[in-house]
Amino acid sequence: MPTANVADVSEESGVVDFATLKSQGIESVVVRIGHGTTQDTNASNNINNATKAGLIVHAYHQLEEVDGEIAWSLANVEKLLVKTGSYYFLDVSKLRIDSLGDIFRGFSRNWLQAGYKVGIRCTVNQLISLSNIDFRSTGIYRWTTLQSAADLWQMDSDDQDKLGKSVDQTGLLIKAIEQVSHVTDPEKDYKVKAGAFVGFDYSTTEVAGGKMLVSSPDGINKIPKLGPDGSFFFNQKDADRLWPLLKDKITKEMFK
Numbered sequence: 001m002p003t004a005n006v007a008d009v010s011e012e013s014g015v016v017d018f019a020t021l022k023s024q025g026i027e028s029v030v031v032r033i034g035h036g037t038t039q040d041t042n043a044s045n046n047i048n049n050a051t052k053a054g055l056i057v058h059a060y061h062q063l064e065e066v067d068g069e070i071a072w073s074l075a076n077v078e079k080l081l082v083k084t085g086s087y088y089f090l091d092v093s094k095l096r097i098d099s100l101g102d103i104f105r106g107f108s109r110n111w112l113q114a115g116y117k118v119g120i121r122c123t124v125n126q127l128i129s130l131s132n133i134d135f136r137s138t139g140i141y142r143w144t145t146l147q148s149a150a151d152l153w154q155m156d157s158d159d160q161d162k163l164g165k166s167v168d169q170t171g172l173l174i175k176a177i178e179q180v181s182h183v184t185d186p187e188k189d190y191k192v193k194a195g196a197f198v199g200f201d202y203s204t205t206e207v208a209g210g211k212m213l214v215s216s217p218d219g220i221n222k223i224p225k226l227g228p229d230g231s232f233f234f235n236q237k238d239a240d241r242l243w244p245l246l247k248d249k250i251t252k253e254m255f256k
Contacts, residue, residue, distance in 0.1 A: 004155055004165035006030060006173055008060065009050075011042040013163055018053035021163075027174040028056040030089060030143075030152075030166075033080055036064030037072040043080055057082070058173060060089035060121060063103070074110050084115030085179045087141055087172075091121040100129055105231065108140065112207045115179075119143055119152070141172070195219025207233070 003025055009016050010032035018029070029050045033043040040046075050057050059082045061073045077088055090107045092100060100122075108118040119141030120130070127144050135142055135151075143152040143166070153167045168174050196219060200211045203224040213226035224233045 002153075002167045002169075004167055006152060006166040006168050008032070008164040008166065009042075009046050011040050013042070013046075016046060016049070016163070018050045018055055022053050022055055026055065026165075028058065028168065030058045030060050030087070030173075032062060032091070033059045033082065034073060034076045035062035036066045037069055039076055039080075047080060047082065056086075056174060056177060058087040058089070060091050060119075061107075062091040063095060063107075065095070065097075065103070070106050070110055073107065074114055077111075077116065078114070082116075083177050083179050085177045086116060087119050088116040089119040089121050089141070089143055092126060093121050093123050093144075097126070100126055101133065104130065104133075109207060109233070113205050117141070121154075124149065198225075 005025060006028045007021055007026045008030040031043060031046045032040045034040055047057055059077055088111045090104060097103060104120055111118050117139060121143040124144055124146045127142060127149055141151045142149060143154060144150045145154045147153045151170050152173060153169055155165050155167065196217050198215045201214050201222050202211055203214055204222045205224060207224050210228050212224050212228055214222040214224055216222045226232055
């Protein structure tokens with residue numbers, strides 16, 4: 001059986017000896033940094049101590065389906081100084097969700113645009129429900145218990161250490177993280193210049209998924225507007241313009 005090379009930790013793990021983990025062959029950790037709109041109490045310590053021990057650090061957020069969770073998860077990962085270019089996983093494994101694809105898409109697009117790579121921690125049945133998502137072409141990492149379907153294969157938890165142990169089967173989580181730059185506000189300082197266009201090209205905002213309809217005010221920065229799956233992208237200024245027209249038509253029942 002393959003040897004675990006990744007551990008996942010949270011406040012439930014208590015005090016973790018990361019140096020010992022490294023001596024046991026663990027090369028990377030995935031730290032729970034939040035759940036719902038609450039920060040994991042050990043998130044900062046786990047990130048700092050794992051880094052000091054020479055481990056590569058990634059993060060995960062445990063979904064609770066509360067209002068404002070996407071924006072909060074993004075603010076939290078940036079507040080904790082998790083490196084851009086690292087993987088940020090959405091953990092849905094403890095929930096029974098019918099519309100998982102739409103929920104995951106909302107998180108993943110925001111995280112990608114902020115410069116993080118994206119993964120999902122889910123059950124095998126949930127993974128089947130996401131079969132319409134092309135994981136290979138989008139680079140979304142699958143963290144699940146079925147070895148043949150997993151990029152990060154979740155093995156049995158170590159009850160003694162209260163840690164989850166996994167095997168990174170593609171090796172991407174144990175590589176050194178290359179931090180990336182990203183466009184946080186595509187319209188902030190842009191002026192239309194020679195070379196500006198609207199057309200199909202690859203986004204420069206870290207939104208993955210192949211060619212999409214983009215706008216480019218300068219021929220260099222390419223801002224996604226329409227994705228390959230038919231979904232529209234809106235930046236804050238777009239949303240501000242649309243909100244007065246939509247606010248009276250949106251109800252909570254639409255998202256059930």
